[in-house]
Amino acid sequence: MSETRLQMRVGESADLVLRAATVLDPVAGIDAQHDIVVRDGMIAELAAPGEASADGIEEIDAGALHAFPAFFDPHVHLRTPGQEHKEDIETGARSAAAGGYCGILAMANTEPPVSTPADVEALLADARTAAAVKVGFLATVTRGMEGEELTEMASLREVGAAGFSDDGLPIRSARVLRRALQYQRLCGGTIALHEEDPELSGSGVMHEGPVSAALGLEGIPSVSESTMIARDAALAGYEGGRIHVQHLSAAESVEAVRAAKAAGVRISCEASPHHLCLTDEEVRSLDPRRFKMNPPLRSEADRQALIEGLRDGTIECIATDHAPHAAEEKEVPFEQAAMGVTGLETAFAALYTELVLPGTIELGLLIERLAGGAEPFGIERPSLALGSEANIALCDLSARWTVGEDGYESRSSNSWCAGKELTGRVLMTLAGGQIAYRLRTFSMGVAA
Amino acid sequence: MRHLLSIEQLSKAQIEAILDRAESFAEVGRRDIKKVPTLRGRTVVTLFYEASTRTSSSFELAAKRLSADLVSVKSAGSSVDKGESLKDTVATLSAYDPAAIVLRHPYAGAAQLVAGWADAAVINAGDGKHEHPSQALLDVYTLRRRLGSLKGKRIWIVGDVLHSRVARSNLIAFAAMGAELTVCGPPALIPRGLEQLGCEVEHSLERLGEADVVYALRLQRERMNESFVPSIREYAAHFQIDSRRLGPRQLLMHPGPVNRGVELSGEVIDSPQSLIAEQVASGLVVRMAILYELLAAGDGAPATVAGNGHATPIGQPA
Numbered sequence: 011m012s013e014t015r016l017q018m019r020v021g022e023s024a025d026l027v028l029r030a031a032t033v034l035d036p037v038a039g040i041d042a043q044h045d046i047v048v049r050d051g052m053i054a055e056l057a058a059p060g061e062a063s064a065d066g067i068e069e070i071d072a073g074a075l076h077a078f079p080a081f082f083d084p085h086v087h088l089r090t091p092g093q094e095h096k097e098d099i100e101t102g103a104r105s106a107a108a109g110g111y112c113g114i115l116a117m118a119n120t121e122p123p124v125s126t127p128a129d130v131e132a133l134l135a136d137a138r139t140a141a142a143v144k145v146g147f148l149a150t151v152t153r154g155m156e157g158e159e160l161t162e163m164a165s166l167r168e169v170g171a172a173g174f175s176d177d178g179l180p181i182r183s184a185r186v187l188r189r190a191l192q193y194q195r196l197c198g199g200t201i202a203l204h205e206e207d208p209e210l211s212g213s214g215v216m217h218e219g220p221v222s223a224a225l226g227l228e229g230i231p232s233v234s235e236s237t238m239i240a241r242d243a244a245l246a247g248y249e250g251g252r253i254h255v256q257h258l259s260a261a262e263s264v265e266a267v268r269a270a271k272a273a274g275v276r277i278s279c280e281a282s283p284h285h286l287c288l289t290d291e292e293v294r295s296l297d298p299r300r301f302k303m304n305p306p307l308r309s310e311a312d313r314q315a316l317i318e319g320l321r322d323g324t325i326e327c328i329a330t331d332h333a334p335h336a337a338e339e340k341e342v343p344f345e346q347a348a349m350g351v352t353g354l355e356t357a358f359a360a361l362y363t364e365l366v367l368p369g370t371i372e373l374g375l376l377i378e379r380l381a382g383g384a385e386p387f388g389i390e391r392p393s394l395a396l397g398s399e400a401n402i403a404l405c406d407l408s409a410r411w412t413v414g415e416d417g418y419e420s421r422s423s424n425s426w427c428a429g430k431e432l433t434g435r436v437l438m439t440l441a442g443g444q445i446a447y448r449l450r451t452f453s454m455g456v457a458a
Numbered sequence: 459m460r461h462l463l464s465i466e467q468l469s470k471a472q473i474e475a476i477l478d479r480a481e482s483f484a485e486v487g488r489r490d491i492k493k494v495p496t497l498r499g500r501t502v503v504t505l506f507y508e509a510s511t512r513t514s515s516s517f518e519l520a521a522k523r524l525s526a527d528l529v530s531v532k533s534a535g536s537s538v539d540k541g542e543s544l545k546d547t548v549a550t551l552s553a554y555d556p557a558a559i560v561l562r563h564p565y566a567g568a569a570q571l572v573a574g575w576a577d578a579a580v581i582n583a584g585d586g587k588h589e590h591p592s593q594a595l596l597d598v599y600t601l602r603r604r605l606g607s608l609k610g611k612r613i614w615i616v617g618d619v620l621h622s623r624v625a626r627s628n629l630i631a632f633a634a635m636g637a638e639l640t641v642c643g644p645p646a647l648i649p650r651g652l653e654q655l656g657c658e659v660e661h662s663l664e665r666l667g668e669a670d671v672v673y674a675l676r677l678q679r680e681r682m683n684e685s686f687v688p689s690i691r692e693y694a695a696h697f698q699i700d701s702r703r704l705g706p707r708q709l710l711m712h713p714g715p716v717n718r719g720v721e722l723s724g725e726v727i728d729s730p731q732s733l734i735a736e737q738v739a740s741g742l743v744v745r746m747a748i749l750y751e752l753l754a755a756g757d758g759a760p761a762t763v764a765g766n767g768h769a770t771p772i773g774q775p776a
Contacts, residue, residue, distance in 0.1 A: 220651030226587030226626050227566055229650065296567030341545055343565035345586060 012197060014388055015170025016113055016144035017137035018103070023051030023443045024400055030059035031072035031404065035079050035394040036374040037381075046077055048400040051443020056396055070438075072404060079392040080112030080401040080439055083354065084202070084383035085177070085256055085280060085329035088114075088145070090133070092121025097334040097421050099133070102354075103141035105332070105420035107447035109354040110403030110436040112392050113144040113384065114332075119178035123155045124148070127162065127169045134170060143441040146172035146389070151190050151201060157182050160190055164197040173387050175202035177256055180238055182208065187242060191251030200278075200387050202254040203242055205263070206305065210234035215345050217259075217290040217306045225293065227345065230306055236262035243270035243277055254386045255279035257331050259305035261315030268324045278386040280329035281316045283357045284426045287364040289313055298347030299340040300426045303333065317370060320379055327382030330357050334422030351426040356413055358405065360427050362434035402440040409435035416450075461573045461580040462748055464589045465630045473634060477599045479747035479755070480740070486523065487743060496754050497526035500557040503578070505547070507533040507563045512714055512738055513583050513592070517560045520745035524754075529554065544568060545575060552576050557753050561585070579752040587623050593713055594627035596744040598635055600737050601671060604709060609636035612668055615657075616697060617675030617721050618647045620686070624713045625675055629655055640669070643697060646686045663696070666703055673711045674699050674721045694720055701725050709733055 028046040033056070035041075045062035047055035055062055059073075088102040097105075099116075106114045116133070118124035124133065130147050137145040149171040153159045155178070163174060174190065181187045181203065190201055211234045216222050218229020239255055243266065246253045255267060258281045270277045284303065289310050292301045301307060319325040333350025340347050353360075358380060365371045384391045392401035413427040439447040459472060486492055502521040506514050514530070521528045531551065533539065538547060544563070551559065552575075559576055561569045562583040569582035584590040601608055613632050619625040619641050632639055639657035641648060653659050666672065677693060687693045700723035704710060710722075710732045718724050726732060 218650055220654040223649035223651040224626070224655055225566055226589070226623055226649075231650075296570055338543065338545075341571075342543065343563065343568040343571060343586070345565040 012167035013170065014146055014172045015134055016146045016172070016389065017134045018141045018144045018442050018444075019139060021444045024048050024440055024445050025050065025067040027062055027064045027067060027069045028072040028077055028402070028404065029069055031075055031077040033077045033394055034374060034377055036378045037079075037391060038393050038395040040394055041374070046394070046402070048402075048440065051400050053394060053396055053398050053400055074406065074408070075437065076405045076407055077394065078110070078377045078403045078405065079381050079394050080403045080441055081110050081358065081380040082382075082384040082389070082392055083111050083114045083330050083332070084254070084327065084387055086114040086116055086332045086354065087119070087334065087350070088116040089334060090120060090136070095421070096336055098140070099136050099145060100140040101419065101421040102332070102334075103137070103143045103145055104447070105352070105354040105418065107142040107439045107441060108419045108436060109356065110358050110405065110439050111143055111354060112401035112439065112441035112446065113146070113389070114354075115146045115148055115172050115383070115387060117177045118148045118150045118175060119155060123150045125150045125153050125161045127165045130166060130169050130171050142446040143439070146387070148173045148175045148202065150174065151176045151181060152186060155179055157186060160186070160193060163190070163193050163199065167197040167199050171199060172389070173200040173202055173254070175204070175256070177202060177204045180204050180206045180208065184241060184245060188245050188249060191246060191249040191253075194251050198388070200252050200254050202256050204256050205235050205238040205242065207234045207238050210237070215302065215306070216293050217308045219290060219309055221290045221293055225296070227293070230304075232260035232262050232308060232312065235260050235305055236266045239263050239266040239270075243267070243275050246277060247273060247275040250276070252276045257282050257285065257305055257329065258316060258319070258325060259285050259308050259312065261312045264315045264319040264324055268319070271324065278326050279324070280327045280383065281320060281325045282329060282331045283353055283360050284351060286313065286316055286320070286328070287360055288426065293344070296344045298342070298344045299424045300351060300428055302344060302347050302349055303331070303351050304349040317365070321371065321375065326379070327386065328357065328361070328379045329383050330354050332420075334420055335424050336422060340424050351424050352418070352420050352422055353426065355419060356425060356427040356432065358403070358436060359411070359432040359434045360430070362407065363432045367433060400440045400443045403436055404438040405434060405436050407434050409433070411435050459751055461569070462591055462752060463569050463573060463580065463582045465591045465594045465627045465634075466589070468591075468634070470634050473595065473598065473631065476595055476744065476747045476751055477602060479750055480599050480743040483743040483746040493523050493525060495525045496750060497521070497524040497557065500526050500753065501529065501554055502526040502558045502560065502749065503529045503531065503551050503554065503556040504560040504583075505531045505551065505562070506583070507538065508584070510562055510583070512741055513562060516738075516741040516745050517581075517583060520742055520749055523746055524749055526557070526749070529556070544571065548572050548575050552578065558749060581748060581752065584623055587621055587626070589627045590623040591627050592741070592745055592748055593624050594631035595748065596737060596740040597628055597673070597711060597713075598631050599744050600711070600733050600740045601709070604733065605670075607636070608632060611637045611670045612640070613637045613671045613673060614640045614642055614666060614669040615673045615675065616642045616663070616699065618677050618681060618686075619643055619652065619675065620647045620649050621678065621681070622675045628673065629657055642666070644687050644693070647681070663703055667705055669708055671709045671711060672699055672704060676713070676715065676717060677721050679717070690720055697721065698723055699726055701729070704729070704731065706731070711737060714738070
């Protein structure tokens with residue numbers, strides 16, 4: 011079976027010592043202060059604080075800092091080709107690096123959609139010159155995302171497509187999805203599903219409930235998502251296929267995935283930071299820049315169900331669904347505005363501030379789930395274990411910052427956190443053994 | 459009060475202040491020369507992105523009776539047809555330095571957006587299915603004149619609540635004035651979770667006799683195609699207000715335009731209980747009062763000014 015290809019800019023491998031960092035990698039079983047020695051882009055040594063010898067390489071005083079395995083986001087929109095005014099591979103990857111990510115998977119709903127092997131090869135070639143972090147590309151399940159004919163899935167896998175998704179749209183036809191699941195046996199490649207029944211969503215723009223009733227906005231009911239998950243989980247179970255449910259938003263959906271897992275279906279799923287932190291109450295502001303996305307922000311009970319799913323492992327990863335849009339697409343009334351918010355640069359800080367600091371979830375769980383997006387696509391999880399490739403997010407958990415104050419690395423500014431004061435900041439990211447990002451104000455302090 | 463964007467933003471006292479002001483303008487309407495100089499030299503822009511008869515005409519006449527200069531823009535035939543964004547249209551009209559912009563728009567929150575872009579006072583003349591505050595104020599005004607007070611009065615709002623901005627604004631306004639509210643209509647036309655706005659929900663007119671006031675809403679014929687209700691005939695059979703269902707001591711209201719023979723039968727429209735014509739008359743004086751409250755009353759803004767109400771720089775240190 012073919013292999014997923016991830017590609018990033020070819021550069022210099024990092025050599026440095028993170029002196030006395032608090033190292034936390036729950037999967038590798040590391041939770042202690044260490045000197046982390048990175049040589050030639052690999053984690054060469056985990057020594058007792060102050061013990062590692064630097065012999066001339068850069069030393070960083072990380073005594074007050076945390077080192078985590080860098081994060082992996084399986085759901086990012088890089089808008090390339092066709093909508094480079096919103097984002098491109100370079101700006102999107104830089105945005106990811108600034109958020110502590112070492113790898114991302116780009117969705118295929120571009121203009122035109124990524125549907126041919128040549129599309130995937132061209133994007134991987136671009137990433138090789140432009141991307142600060144590793145980037146993989148999904149291809150569409152159906153040609154041109156039209157929901158009718160399958161793409162050449164086997165050829166797409168041969169050139170390294172990371173999986174398949176018509177994200178942005180559901181696969182309306184159960185027959186088409188069934189054929190894709192059958193064909194998947196030949197070529198592998200997880201099928202990632204945007205679950206929504208267009209018949210139930212209609213032209214809805216927010217969660218259906220008391221807030222939509224009060225605002226007079228057309229609602230998208232929770233069952234629009236959960237009924238499709240139930241259908242597709244049944245199909246995957248019947249065909250033995252491997253599916254990944256994108257951006258879970260509703261309590262009923264968590265329950266549907268939980269039931270499918272209990273029934274032995276090969277299913278994984280993700281939740282986004284905004285669905286874990288916000289509810290539809292935010293929509294009362296009628297601000298589409300921060301609060302309009304699909305699936306929509308739902309009720310507090312839904313948010314709590316997502317958190318519970320994150321805790322009990324029903325939801326194995328956090329994915330930002332980073333969806334950049336130009337200012338003019340958001341400076342319009344709520345119903346007319348484009349769906350989607352950016353999230354790469356703020357995911358860690360927002361979840362640390364909103365869920366870890368109040369004691370809702372443990373820091374270790376957050377770190378695990380932020381890197382949990384690799385495995386569902388057959389990609390090795392970033393690790394701080396000795397001998398691993400250096401993929402490290404170096405964070406200051408006491409830093410407070412206001413989102414957007416210094417602009418964004420992303421080309422777009424439709425961050426759901428815009429203007430929020432957050433605690434916890436990524437100071438430096440190592441991705442694929444290279445230094446992918448360093449906060450401008452974080453000095454290259456060589457320890458004495 | 460800088461803008462009128464929603465009923466939700468108003469306290470009971472603010473609502474009453476506008477209604478009291480409207481009473482004083484009712485007197486102006488009985489004069490031979492029905493005009494006062496309050497807004498002389500100031501400009502009011504009406505910007506309508508949707509068809510409207512009574513709201514646009516009454517705002518326009520209200521501005522004229524207050525001696526304002528009036529610019530009326532309708533989306534059809536304007537640059538909006540050529541794809542100009544709301545933001546750019548507002549920037550263009552702002553070049554005339556208007557004191558107020560009256561906006562009707564098919565989408566929720568449009569007036570709020572404009573308030574963020576323009577220096578003018580913004581009046582929401584209906585935004586999508588969200589709010590229609592001047593309608594709610596004129597309805598409260600109409601009822602207050604007839605009943606004295608709304609406190610403890612039972613008001614039933616009947617019909618297509620889902621698609622009605624009038625229903626939403628009126629629920630808030632009637633509740634603020636102390637009325638007890640029931641909403642009644644076919645289940646698919648009552649938004650899920652509406653009862654959390656503080657009203658009862660009914661799907662039958664059986665208990666309509668309890669109502670002091672019946673407020674019927676327009677049922678658009680295109681709702682049939684979307685299966686909200688099976689047919690006009692079935693809707694009328696269950697929800698039409700007719701002379702059998704409307705008791706002699708009950709008052710009838712409707713925001714217009716009426717679908718005669720659908721939500722209301724012809725005979726109740728023309729009955730003495732019907733306040734529909736009074737609502738239209740109230741619309742004019744209430745909209746005069748709204749313009750007055752925003753542009754001429756309150757802190758610092760002179761009551762009658764020539765010019766734009768800006769303080770003169772003469773006599774101030776450089």
